[in-house]
Amino acid sequence: MPTGVAMRDARAQLFDAAERVLLRDGPNALTSRAVTTEAGCAKGVLHRHFADFDAFLAELVLDRIARIDDQSVALRESAGTGTVAGNLTRALMELFGTVAVAIVGLIISRDELRARLRQARPSGVPVLAEAAAMIAAYLTVEREMGRIAADADVDTLALTLIGAGHLLFADRKGAPPDAEAVGKVVDTVIADVLQRRLL
Structure with missing residues (x-):
């Protein structure tokens, strides 16, 4: 142009x-x-x-984080419907099936970008931290509804799901995992809190 x-x-x-x-x-x-x-x-x-290229990249990351905030609302609203595993599988597919994995790679590879993002987000890896908060918020609602165990550690479950999801999707050259592969991981991670609820 x-x-x-x-x-x-x-x-x-x-x-x-x-x-x-x-x-x-x-x-x-x-x-x-x-x-x-x-x-x-x-x-x-x-x-x-934008003031410079790193300012542009920081705004790009913050814009993509805002999309996670939108997804978080939709995920919380799905609580009590379908299955917990199905809702989590769809959320992970939507999150990591987008540019999220590439954004995490970008953050890790650029020191100046990380420094700028630390000013607004002092802890955690941006994008992954917001994704873990999204999953924890959803699991909290499901716990309140009695669909997972009352003593379920939702923060640890969320970190585990996000870490496993990130690893599944991290190979940007290979084919992304399908819903069955993601669902298997979700089922394994949340099996204990679902099983104990039934005992």
Whole structure:
């Protein structure tokens, strides 16, 4: 896109372009030139909207975290419907079937980005921490409804599910796991709290 031609919602277009580069080529290929080329705009467009490239990347991560917040609401609203394992499997597939794994790789690979994100999120790995909070909030509601054991440690269960889910989806070159593979992991992780509830 030539300089002087307005982009509609430039931030969203730049974020989407960064996501495509990240998914296709990995975190090492993510540069301001790669993003603007992918978006079809002049390099100056990015710098008109963001102080520098790391500021752009931090905003990209925060934007994707906001999507997890939206997913969290939907997951909590599913409590009491379907099965606990089914709801968790769908949540993990939706979370890690997107750009979340690539974003985590990006955060880990860029020191300046991590430092900027620490200012707003002082603990945990961004994206994974929010995902674990989403799962814990859902499991808390299910525990209150009596669908999992009253003494279930929802925080540990959430961390276990997020860690296992991340490992399942971490190979960006291979085929992603299917719902059956994810469901098997979910069933194993939550089996004890479901079984004890039935005793």
